[in-house]
Amino acid sequence: MNSMLNESAQRVQDLLQRLGHPNRVVVLPDSARTAQEAADAIGCDVAQIAKSIIFRMKESDKPLLVVASGVNRVNEKRVSEAVRETLGKADADFVRERTGFVIGGVAPLGHTEPVRTLIDEDLFRFETLWAAAGHPKAVFELTPRQLADMTQGQVLAIK
Structure with missing residues (x-):
């Protein structure tokens, strides 16, 4: 690394510093x-990867x-019910335009516009996580806890 x-x-680094985070x-x-590629490169468990979808x-x-654990699939029906909207696919242009990041590199913070965030409750089983x-x-x-603080996200069972 x-x-x-x-x-x-x-x-992202500048924003972390501005917000007072030591990360x-x-x-x-x-x-x-992918979560598997990240886990292999870092040397951690795939479940510790906080993947941004x-x-x-x-x-x-x-x-x-x-923001889901690297081993979990998002239950779109459950998430849709939680946000009271139908979920659709976000193509690469939509992701870049609305977050400022490319697919595969979307950070949990620092988006170009406010983004409602849900956090997989399974991530709270770990002491540390890794995010794009x-x-x-x-x-x-x-x-x-830092993830929740940084994103102001709602913790939810997403699978």
């Missing part, structure tokens, strides 16, 4: 687009961020 940050990852963004030698809420046309930091090779370590 090295410390050369691209523009998006630097934006450091690191760059992995290989892609971490953006949905497009159909009625409001707003983004919804679900604005680029498919950039990640940062954090605790579940």
Whole structure:
């Protein structure tokens, strides 16, 4: 892991510092687009990867961020009921436009607009997590409590 940050990852690092968080963004030698790739590169359990999934809420046309454990699939019906909107797929253009990040590098914070966030309750089983930091090779370590504080997200059973 090295410390050369691209523009998006630097934006996440700067925001973490501005908010008073000690977390450091690191760059992995290989892609971490998937939870398995990230876990392999970091040397942690896949379940400790806090993967950011953006949905497009159909009625409001707003983004919804679900931060899920790397081993969990999002139960779209359950999440849809929780947010009282139908969930749709978010294509790459929608994700970049609404979050400022590319798919595979969506950070849980630092989006270009406010994004409603749900956090997988299973992430709270771990002392530490790893989340994307604005680029498919950039990640940062954090605790579940930090994730909740940074995102102001609602903790929910998402599977």
